[in-house]
Amino acid sequence: MIDMDQGIDNTTQASRPPAADSRDAATGATHFVPKAAYLHVPFCAHQCGYCDFASVTGRDDRRDDYLDALAAEMAAILDGPKSLRTIFIGGGTPTYLEPDQLDRLLELTNRWFPVQSLAEFTVEANPNTLTEAKVDVLARHGVNRVSLGAQSFEPRMLRALERDHDPESVGRAVGLLGDVGITNVSIDLIFGVPGQTLENWKSDLERAFTLPLRHLSAYGLTYEKGTKLWKERRLGIVQPVDEELERQMFDHVIDRTTAAGWDHYEVSNFAMPAPAEGEEAWRCEHNLIYWANAAYYGFGTGAAAYVDGERTLNTRELDAYIDRCSQGRSPISQRERLEPEPKARETLIVNLRRLDGVERTVFERQTGYSLDELTGERLPEFVSMGLLADDGERLRLTREGLPLADGILQTFL
Numbered sequence: 001m002i003d004m005d006q007g008i009d010n011t012t013q014a015s016r017p018p019a020a021d022s023r024d025a026a027t028g029a030t031h032f033v034p035k036a037a038y039l040h041v042p043f044c045a046h047q048c049g050y051c052d053f054a055s056v057t058g059r060d061d062r063r064d065d066y067l068d069a070l071a072a073e074m075a076a077i078l079d080g081p082k083s084l085r086t087i088f089i090g091g092g093t094p095t096y097l098e099p100d101q102l103d104r105l106l107e108l109t110n111r112w113f114p115v116q117s118l119a120e121f122t123v124e125a126n127p128n129t130l131t132e133a134k135v136d137v138l139a140r141h142g143v144n145r146v147s148l149g150a151q152s153f154e155p156r157m158l159r160a161l162e163r164d165h166d167p168e169s170v171g172r173a174v175g176l177l178g179d180v181g182i183t184n185v186s187i188d189l190i191f192g193v194p195g196q197t198l199e200n201w202k203s204d205l206e207r208a209f210t211l212p213l214r215h216l217s218a219y220g221l222t223y224e225k226g227t228k229l230w231k232e233r234r235l236g237i238v239q240p241v242d243e244e245l246e247r248q249m250f251d252h253v254i255d256r257t258t259a260a261g262w263d264h265y266e267v268s269n270f271a272m273p274a275p276a277e278g279e280e281a282w283r284c285e286h287n288l289i290y291w292a293n294a295a296y297y298g299f300g301t302g303a304a305a306y307v308d309g310e311r312t313l314n315t316r317e318l319d320a321y322i323d324r325c326s327q328g329r330s331p332i333s334q335r336e337r338l339e340p341e342p343k344a345r346e347t348l349i350v351n352l353r354r355l356d357g358v359e360r361t362v363f364e365r366q367t368g369y370s371l372d373e374l375t376g377e378r379l380p381e382f383v384s385m386g387l388l389a390d391d392g393e394r395l396r397l398t399r400e401g402l403p404l405a406d407g408i409l410q411t412f413l
């Protein structure tokens, strides 16, 4: 058996110069010039018990200042408009902004990243924040994809997660978006909620399939340190679901989506099949750029960026972010420039989250490292355990490996 906590044997570590810039086979994205941008909007109407994202409640009075700060941050980093493939505005809850503020945010985004070059422009939304006025603003600025946090269609599960919407609001939001021509809609669902049965989860998926969706993200509930749910678990107030049940729930989402012809393309992500032969399934191109370990811009509180080989992380503190940007100071709180080998390991780990896995020749061209040297004896061990499949050209997670993806991938770090 492999001890997942055991360190990597240093004798297998190679040292050589990094490969020249290259394109990722899946996305065509280059690894140094950003083709994607992430913008973070931290404001929420309400704090959900499980959430550890950079979000704030009760600070609505700072929304205009925040937009000023974002504008200042973008002006300080960008030397002119950039042609990108994808933009993702996430949160927090971007659609919690008032329509005129949303209008300002999207105008700012379009000024630096002209919409003409974009293949995908996603905004994250909570179902009950969307109104006719807001979807109109989204459509007018070229947003062509919306990711809705549905989480569950069962009132009991929504209460356990402390969501502030009812199940019907998801269908209503999808309808409003359809009315303005935004048909590329994804929903997020969470499984393994305390008190959830396999039947509850099956019924959640059936409800999802009644909607005209193009994409689904299904996450097992994680107890993030410091959240209310994490504290309640420690105090024995909530009981996590049994591991075996959670495994069955994950199995079910794979079985149900693939039986419907959907494309399971990343551990937690499923895309509606291609509309016609030779066309692409509705995968999220923005996330494919992350999983290719390619470059991207990031703006806003807690936003990560990866530009010119440097990873940066902005402060998560709202007031500090606004103060720093408005005074012409950088909001960056952490910087890191990875050496070629850790960078190659990181690439391997994010690449392997894709069900297409990693192609040896592409990996070597991109990172300058041989996949076999980097993984050492772990690779044949995982293959013999049936957790990874290796056909000599390409390495990928097997169906048995998928539920253990995080543990397996960590051992390659």
Ligand SMILES: C[S@@+](CC[C@H](N)C(=O)[O-])C[C@H]1O[C@@H](n2cnc3c(N)ncnc32)[C@H](O)[C@@H]1O
Residues within 6 Å of the ligand: 050, 051, 052, 053, 090, 091, 092, 093, 124, 125, 126, 127, 148, 149, 150, 151, 188, 189, 190, 219, 220, 221, 222, 223, 224
């Ligand atoms: C930025 S968050 C939420 C976006 C939006 N504000 C909302 O709540 O609908 C993106 C997604 O991550 C997932 N997520 C967040 N925290 C999680 C946790 N602790 N466990 C599992 N999934 C989580 C949820 O499905 C959520 O929709």
Ligand code: SF4
Residues within 6 Å of the ligand: 043, 044, 045, 046, 047, 048, 051, 052, 053, 055, 091, 092, 093, 126, 149
């Ligand atoms: S899950 Fe979404 S709405 Fe809830 S606190 Fe987190 S970011 Fe805000």
